[in-house]
Amino acid sequence: MIQIDSTEIKKQKKLALTWAITFLILFPVLITLGLLMRLRQGEITETGPSEFFSYMTLHGLGMAGILFTFAFAALWYLNSTRYVRLNLKFGWFLYFLILIGVVGLLYGTLIGKFGPGWYMLYPLPFKGTFWPAWATKVSVISLIILGVAWLLGILHMIYALAKQYGGLTNLLGWQYLGKKENITEIPSVVLITTISLIPGVFALIIGAAMLIMYLLQSFEPSLAFDPLMMKNMVMFFGHTLVNITMYCAVGWVYALLPEFTHREWKVNKAVVYSWNASFFFILFAYLHHLYMDFVQPTSLQYLGQVVSYSSAIPATGITMFGVIAQVYHAKMKWSIIPLMFLFGMAGWAIGGFAAVVDSTIALNSSLHNTLWVPAHFHTYMLMGVVLFIFGFLFYLFSGKDKEEKDGLGKAGFWIFVLGSYGFLLMFYLGGLNSVPRRYSNYSGLEIDHVRETGAHLAQCAALFVGVLLVGLILMYLSLFCKLIQQKVSTKESNS
Amino acid sequence: MSNFTMLLSLQKIAGLLSLAGALLIVAVVIFLLKSATISEDKTTAKEKVYKLRSRYIWSIIIVAVVLLAYSFRSLPYSLMKAKADTEVSVVAYQWGWKMEKGIYNGKLDDFKGSNEIELPVNKSIKFIVTSIDVNHNFAIYNSDGVLVAQTQAMPQHKNNLQYRFKEKGEYKIFCLEYCGTAHDFMVGTIHIN
Numbered sequence: 001m002i003q004i005d006s007t008e009i010k011k012q013k014k015l016a017l018t019w020a021i022t023f024l025i026l027f028p029v030l031i032t033l034g035l036l037m038r039l040r041q042g043e044i045t046e047t048g049p050s051e052f053f054s055y056m057t058l059h060g061l062g063m064a065g066i067l068f069t070f071a072f073a074a075l076w077y078l079n080s081t082r083y084v085r086l087n088l089k090f091g092w093f094l095y096f097l098i099l100i101g102v103v104g105l106l107y108g109t110l111i112g113k114f115g116p117g118w119y120m121l122y123p124l125p126f127k128g129t130f131w132p133a134w135a136t137k138v139s140v141i142s143l144i145i146l147g148v149a150w151l152l153g154i155l156h157m158i159y160a161l162a163k164q165y166g167g168l169t170n171l172l173g174w175q176y177l178g179k180k181e182n183i184t185e186i187p188s189v190v191l192i193t194t195i196s197l198i199p200g201v202f203a204l205i206i207g208a209a210m211l212i213m214y215l216l217q218s219f220e221p222s223l224a225f226d227p228l229m230m231k232n233m234v235m236f237f238g239h240t241l242v243n244i245t246m247y248c249a250v251g252w253v254y255a256l257l258p259e260f261t262h263r264e265w266k267v268n269k270a271v272v273y274s275w276n277a278s279f280f281f282i283l284f285a286y287l288h289h290l291y292m293d294f295v296q297p298t299s300l301q302y303l304g305q306v307v308s309y310s311s312a313i314p315a316t317g318i319t320m321f322g323v324i325a326q327v328y329h330a331k332m333k334w335s336i337i338p339l340m341f342l343f344g345m346a347g348w349a350i351g352g353f354a355a356v357v358d359s360t361i362a363l364n365s366s367l368h369n370t371l372w373v374p375a376h377f378h379t380y381m382l383m384g385v386v387l388f389i390f391g392f393l394f395y396l397f398s399g400k401d402k403e404e405k406d407g408l409g410k411a412g413f414w415i416f417v418l419g420s421y422g423f424l425l426m427f428y429l430g431g432l433n434s435v436p437r438r439y440s441n442y443s444g445l446e447i448d449h450v451r452e453t454g455a456h457l458a459q460c461a462a463l464f465v466g467v468l469l470v471g472l473i474l475m476y477l478s479l480f481c482k483l484i485q486q487k488v489s490t491k492e493s494n495s
Numbered sequence: 496m497s498n499f500t501m502l503l504s505l506q507k508i509a510g511l512l513s514l515a516g517a518l519l520i521v522a523v524v525i526f527l528l529k530s531a532t533i534s535e536d537k538t539t540a541k542e543k544v545y546k547l548r549s550r551y552i553w554s555i556i557i558v559a560v561v562l563l564a565y566s567f568r569s570l571p572y573s574l575m576k577a578k579a580d581t582e583v584s585v586v587a588y589q590w591g592w593k594m595e596k597g598i599y600n601g602k603l604d605d606f607k608g609s610n611e612i613e614l615p616v617n618k619s620i621k622f623i624v625t626s627i628d629v630n631h632n633f634a635i636y637n638s639d640g641v642l643v644a645q646t647q648a649m650p651q652h653k654n655n656l657q658y659r660f661k662e663k664g665e666y667k668i669f670c671l672e673y674c675g676t677a678h679d680f681m682v683g684t685i686h687i688n
């Protein structure tokens with residue numbers, strides 16, 4: 001294992017803090033867009049459809065983008081301060097490249113009203129649009145910039161780790177599966193970084209190819225592609241990126257939770273089998289997005305359900321039981337960081353369970369594109385990934401004592417969890433009442449029950465968003481206090 | 496699924512399953528919050544958890560296999576090519592529906608259909624669904640507002656959806672795939688007599 005000197009650690013921490021502050025600025029802005037959407041659906045405001053759908057597009061792309069970017073940045077920080085030398089200048093270059101992509105996307109959606117949804121389902125951006133053609137070009141180019149930045153960052157990290165640990169197969173943990181005794185051991189976060197990010201390479205290459213096809217058509221409108229192939233491409237790209245965001249976040253739970261439970265969480269055969277199986281499942285799970293496309297080859301539909309069901313086995317059987325083995329009778333303090341990790345796991349499990357239900361073809365025909373879909377993915381993003389991220393942020397912003405009492409942060413956490421589950425429940429109830437997703441308002445639904453239920457649930461959801469924002473403000477205040485304390489103690493130790 | 500659906504709608508089955516799963520997870524979290532404050536040697540504590548884990552993994556594999564086998568019994572794909580009592584061609588467009596009895600193989604620009612159609616009760620109906628412009632989703636809601644069947648309306652492709660209307664009345668068609676500004680106002684009507 002290499003020694004990373006303290007100056008390098010400080011510099012990498014500065015980069016991580018910059019990522020963190022950028023995330024903390026963008027996150028509430030994107031929540032506000034979601035709130036505006038629910039207010040419109042609840043008939044409290046009168047946002048026009050073009051504003052609504054451009055907000056929807058920015059909310060989806062923005063949230064998926066910042067969550068993945070921060071998950072990547074967190075893994076960069078952990079790996080670069082513990083296990084491998086990563087090029088700091090390159091890290092800053094990626095930061096600014098991503099910032100350019102974000103600014104371009106903000107311009108395309110908020111000024112240009114680019115609004116085909118995050119998935120811009122082909123050929124929607126080219127037919128019957130309410131936004132100008134330049135907005136499509138700006139947004140697509142911005143997405144390409146983001147994709148290139150992510151791809152370069154992933155390749156740099158994987159290359160550096162492979163060099164450090166003797167090749168890619170070692171990073172995948174295959175040396176644990178043989179009978180050799182003297183093997184190159186790898187930390188769990190290194191294994192998970194690899195397993196999570198390699199599918200990201202495939203997703204980003206397919207995504208880039210797709211975006212270039214969009215760009216070509218935006219300059220040459222006579223071009224046309226097969227919509228089924230394009231849907232496969234966009235779902236593979238989008239689903240995989242969101243999926244690996246969760247796995248990246250789980251990576252730092254493996255690395256940091258043992259610091260609170262005082263129990264090692266090492267790589268072993270079971271962990272290697274489990275994560276290698278997840279690697280396979282990540283690549284094919286996207287197929288469940290096309291169940292209602294009956295022209296898709298039927299074998300792929302079956303594969304979609306089999307893979308979706310199977311992915312629950314390593315996730316729960318190894319990772320979640322791993323958490324149980326960490327905390328069960330560990331005589332530990334439930335300070336805010338492990339608490340967020342535990343609740344993050346619960347959010348992942350609850351959202352994952354609802355996702356498995358939705359991935360059952362026979363049930364999907366009644367749930368597909370209803371509010372059930374945002375219900376389950378918001379559960380594992382908001383109550384899974386976001387809690388993992390805040391757990392990491394509290395870790396990053398805390399001084400040496402990571403278990404200090406934090407009444408403000410904990411109060412914020414409980415209010416945030418309460419508000420979030422209230423908000424999510426409205427989505428689930430909407431799905432169960434067949435309320436469609438991606439409707440700017442429900443007034444066109446010519447069935448009283450669905451129309452009224454949809455609007456009423458949206459009003460309640462907006463109320464719960466207010467509650468979760470109160471919790472978020474308290475958590476922000478706590479983080480701000482920690483950051484100030486950290487600055488003060490650094491100054492004191494320097495002087 | 497057919498036996499259960501006689502008693503419960505598919506939405507209710509999904510809701511009950513998910514509620515049961517969520518309650519179980521909440522129970523585990525509460526148990527862990529309490530049990531983590533107790534001290535036990537880490538080796539014995541881990542052994543207990545791993546013993547439970549191996550039982551869990553075998554159980555979940557068996558449950559997954561059974562559920563897969565059971566749920567694969569009734570899928571919409573087997574009816575794609577099956578014969579039906581009545582065929583209906585459906586063309587979606589920004590932002591409306593055109594429906595007409597019979598199989599239409601002509602140019603979509605020339606397709607003359609209406610956003611309302613009358614169909615017989617208790618007969619198998621095959622909807623041959625496509626789109627003239629962007630992706631839409633042909634979703635059938637009964638008069639109680641329950642989504643009873645759906646398929647995508649994809650340009651350049653045809654999806655065949657078979658459904659048997661068991662009750663007379665008015666069914667509504669809504670679009671469940673975001674397709675632009677007036678996506679939420681794409682409504683059609685099926686009268687079942």
